Amino acid sequence: MQRQLGRQVRVVDDSNRPALQKRAGVPADVSSCHTAIADGMAFEGHVPIADMKRALATRPKGVRGLAVGGMPLGSPGMEVPGVKTQAYDVVAFGPGGRRLFARHGS
Numbered sequence: 750m751q752r753q754l755g756r757q758v759r760v761v762d763d764s765n766r767p768a769l770q771k772r773a774g775v776p777a778d779v780s781s782c783h784t785a786i787a788d789g790m791a792f793e794g795h796v797p798i799a800d801m802k803r804a805l806a807t808r809p810k811g812v813r814g815l816a817v818g819g820m821p822l823g824s825p826g827m828e829v830p831g832v833k834t835q836a837y838d839v840v841a842f843g844p845g846g847r848r849l850f851a852r853h854g855s
Contacts, residue, residue, distance in 0.1 A: 766784060767780075769784055770784055770791075770793070773786060773791035773793075773813070773814060774791060774813045774814065774842065774843060775791055775793045775814065775816060775842070776816070776842055776847070778818065779793060779794070779816035779817075779818040779840060779842070780793060780794075780816075780818075781793050781794030781795070781816065781817065781818060781819065781820065782794060782795075782820060785801075787801065787805060788805055790804060790805060790812075790813065790814050790815075791813060791814030791815075791816075792804075792814055792815050792816075793814065793815070793816035793817070793818075794816055794817040794818060794819070794820070794824075795817045795820060795821065795824035795825050795826055795827055796815045796816065796817050796825070796839055797824070797825050797839070797851070797853065798825065800815055800839050800850060800851050801815065803851075804841070804850070809841060809845075809850075810845060811843050811844050811845015811846070812841045812842070812843045812845060812850075813842060813843030813844065814841075814842055814843065815839050815840065815841055815842075815850055816839070816840050816842060817837055817838070817839055817840075818840070819837075821834075821835040821836075821837035821854065822834055822835045823835055823837075823853070823854050824837055824853070824854075834854045835854055836852065836853065836854035837852075837853055837854055838850075838851070838852050838853075839851040839852075839853070
């Protein structure tokens with residue numbers, strides 16, 4: 750991820766991830782298997798790097814982060830050769846509410 754994002758990455762195994770997610774403003778219903786914080790924005794679950802870069806570059810008003818709920822097949826890190834990918838949405842969340850940020854898959 751460090752090379753793909755072009756930023757320094759530090760991995761922390763936080764035993765109290767729910768508290769981290771709450772501090773980052775991640776809505777409980779889209780919480781997933783991991784949380785990344787980059788330049789003050791939260792990225793929850795299997796958010797594609799391209800979407801992360803776009804959010805960091807554009808800083809959409811009212812958006813505190815992006816999330817992909819669950820672990821959809823075909824999302825980054827969930828690719829399975831020979832298995833059809835699932836369609837999934839990247840949701841923007843923050844003080845401005847929630848909205849569709851990107852749609853991926855078939």
